[in-house]
Amino acid sequence: xxxxxxxxxxxxxxxxxxxxxxxxxxxxxxxxxxxxxxxxxxxxxxxxxxxxxxxxxxxxxxxxxxxxxxxxxxxxxxxxxxxxxxxxxxxxxxxxxxxxxxxxxxxxxxxxxxxxxxxxx
Numbered sequence: 001x002x003x004x005x006x007x008x009x010x011x012x013x014x015x016x017x018x019x020x021x022x023x024x025x026x027x028x029x030x031x032x033x034x035x036x037x038x039x040x041x042x043x044x045x046x047x048x049x050x051x052x053x054x055x056x057x058x059x060x061x062x063x064x065x066x067x068x069x070x071x072x073x074x075x076x077x078x079x080x081x082x083x084x085x086x087x088x089x090x091x092x093x094x095x096x097x098x099x100x101x102x103x104x105x106x107x108x109x110x111x112x113x114x115x116x117x118x119x120x121x
Contacts, residue, residue, distance in 0.1 A: 016028070
């Protein structure tokens with residue numbers, strides 16, 4: 001964790017001994033040790049949570065299944081769309097035939113013709 005050699009540790013210990021004194025140095029070392037231990041546990045805990053979250057993100061099988069279902073749904077809707085277009089075209093073709101054998105290409109004209117027939121009756 002820290003890159004201290006033997007020489008640096010001896011200097012730190014000597015300064016701490018002079019500043020704090022020989023009576024309180026063991027208490028401070030004990031408190032410092034406990035604090036570092038708790039810090040390490042907290043860091044390990046956070047590291048585990050982050051790892052768990054990333055493993056959930058990596059599990060994309062549910063997303064892949066949803067995308068596959070969406071693709072199938074899109075194909076089904078396209079098939080339905082084509083069927084509706086075909087049925088509508090057939091319906092338009094049958095409604096554009098006028099009574100008397102004539103035919104028109106405009107559905108609005110056919111609708112007007114039907115309305116006139118209803119009015120005249």
